[in-house]
Amino acid sequence: MTRLSEDDLIARYFAPLAGVGGLGLRDDAAVLNPRAGRDLVLTVDMLAAGIHFFPDDPPASIARKALGVNVSDLAAKGADPVGFLLGLALPDGWTESWLAAFAQGLGEAAGDWRCPLLGGDTVRANGGLTLSITALGEVPRGRMVQRGAARAGDVLCITGTIGDAALGLRLRAEGEGQALPSGDSAGTRAVADAGRWGAALSEADRRHLVDRFLHPQPRIALGAALRDNARAAMDVSDGLAGDLAKMMRTSGAAAVVEGERVPLSLAARAALRADAGLIDLVLTGGDDYEILCAVPPERVEPLTREAGRAGVALAAIGQVVAGEGLPVFRIGGAKRRFPAGSFSHF
């Protein structure tokens, strides 16, 4: 089988995805005309096979996730997507059919989130598939929603539901008889456990949880409402407890969360009924890609209303308080603190 050259590969699979500034991917660089009165917001995320996704995840899912985790960062900053650049390191065994499915999935995700391809680089990997995406967004000048601006008295709100992706990852690992991507130190025992509680779930619930692991849903519809109402925000990618701790440390404040207010899907509730101990995984597991924000009390109602109009669920889960230290989660009468690094891909 003859292999495509890098130029042919780009022309066949990626040039059709290029936005206006991408110049058909036929130049060394992309060009952007920033709009007057806007700031550019920039974020980069790298994903490696076996660490952030399973090597045999569907290629379209890998593409959607790689772009989605970046667009989620933009959404949390109140930014509207502008475009992205892709770095793709392909392992020796790549095939054209894999690449075609990857490019198709990438194009669909880029269309869904109005975030066109602007440029890229394709190289041979030393090891497994590795992806790097740099995403660009824009906000009105000076309006990027920062992580470290929360103040005592702010209400903590979260979009969507929490814990689904972490549960879905366990189910996917168990279903495939595979080791978990290596960031999850709980290892093979956790996979065996997933066999037990997973059996208590309906097929639809299992599918829901795995889908949430494979396909992040960046909350870009919330951008303008966040800019208008939130004091601070970040996306939850490394677990609610750990990311809330980061936000409070950067803000110089502390937090109290009412555990029973943390929004859970029906599938996650079913899993918790089968194994109440999963609450730790729900609160510390990663890959949620929901938005955590700190909102002045008088802005909670307008933010919730605008989120509803945008089709994004929003729940108030606690409060920013003066002080320092790890956030407190009130769960069934107990006060829990989750040590930093309870979940990390690194």
Place this chain on the structure above:
Amino acid sequence: MTRLSEDDLIARYFAPLAGVGGLGLRDDAAVLNPRAGRDLVLTVDMLAAGIHFFPDDPPASIARKALGVNVSDLAAKGADPVGFLLGLALPDGWTESWLAAFAQGLGEAAGDWRCPLLGGDTVRANGGLTLSITALGEVPRGRMVQRGAARAGDVLCITGTIGDAALGLRLRAEGEGQALPSGDSAGTRAVADAGRWGAALSEADRRHLVDRFLHPQPRIALGAALRDNARAAMDVSDGLAGDLAKMMRTSGAAAVVEGERVPLSLAARAALRADAGLIDLVLTGGDDYEILCAVPPERVEPLTREAGRAGVALAAIGQVVAGEGLPVFRIGGAKRRFPAGSFSHF
């Protein structure tokens, strides 16, 4: 030995390199206020250990090269550097001393080229060290120098000297008794050959060639002069012959190059005296990171003068002509064409 968390690692080694828009690397994203009347120029390059550099290259050299190849793309577009984002996938065996040296080299290169760190992501690698850098530059609105704008009659010019890095790569591989990074298909025989012609070089010549492989010198000083005088430009990263072919294909034109006008360092000349067959490697080997440009005849003199003021050597090596097909190199009375893909990392 305890391992740093990702947050501690970023705070210790990378936050000190952050430019204004990097927000101390304490947020999910960076923010840029584009200057009025400017376009942003964006480029991404990925580098993998064993493909683009040797795993035991000095960490500061790896850092300088990773940033340099991106800044070189900006320079070729006539863009002034604005900043960069770093994706870093670290293999299992990373050490703090390696990382400290890498960060120091990165900071020095960023300072040299006025291209501060704006953001990044650090993950575990699946395999060897893999780096992805996205660099941003700016040009006056509408003034990015494109690759595909060359026209018949333009003079082809090149900065610096050609072939040094390809020769340096061979010497480095031979000196280390290592396989060449896998993009070079010439393999172990070429390494043995390097032992023969390398022995004919002075120690200073050998050092010069290896240094050119390790440390690209992006020609950013040429930015304004290129914008003012060149019709088309690109950086030479995959070999002069192959990159010239790309420029001509994108421009819909052909080219004739006078081989004896291609600028060579004293060290490269010494190598060619020892083995005249190395001319193919000089013209097709990669990693030059010089700028190839197509210049209207009446602009050659002002461009050469401004390049000289900026301390960048510039040589006229040939001409753009009507037609299509691979560029012709006139070498010692013969006409040579170098097939595409004679050098490729992919």
